[in-house]
Amino acid sequence: MSPYNDTFKALADPNRREIIRLLKERSMTAGEIADKFNISKPSISHHLNILKQAGLVDDERKGQNIVYSLNTSVLEDIMRMLLDLFNWDRPEENGKEK
Numbered sequence: 432m433s434p435y436n437d438t439f440k441a442l443a444d445p446n447r448r449e450i451i452r453l454l455k456e457r458s459m460t461a462g463e464i465a466d467k468f469n470i471s472k473p474s475i476s477h478h479l480n481i482l483k484q485a486g487l488v489d490d491e492r493k494g495q496n497i498v499y500s501l502n503t504s505v506l507e508d509i510m511r512m513l514l515d516l517f518n519w520d521r522p523e524e525n526g527k528e529k
Contacts, residue, residue, distance in 0.1 A: 441481050442485075447478050449468070450488075451501060454500060454501040455501055459499055460496045460499070461475055486502055486505040487502055487505055488501060489502050
């Protein structure tokens with residue numbers, strides 16, 4: 432089983448992909464994230480937990496709030512894996528016919 436399974440499952444949901452897009456811009460509290468969606472706050476918490484378990488987001492308590500931020504290292508690892516899988520990091524091989 433791939434170590435990326437949880438990550439790909441987390442990224443399969445459009446709401447979670449949108450949360451990642453929001454966190455790409457800046458760190459946010461769960462309430463700030465929930466304000467951007469037309470779904471319940473418990474649903475946002477559920478999505479955040481899945482993203483956290485997949486290692487895609489980090490959380491930090493600041494006073495009474497929990498602030499969520501993007502964990503770019505996991506995304507970078509996935510991009511490296513995809514680039515390697517498709518040989519995209521080796522442009523000299525991409526144009527060759529087999």
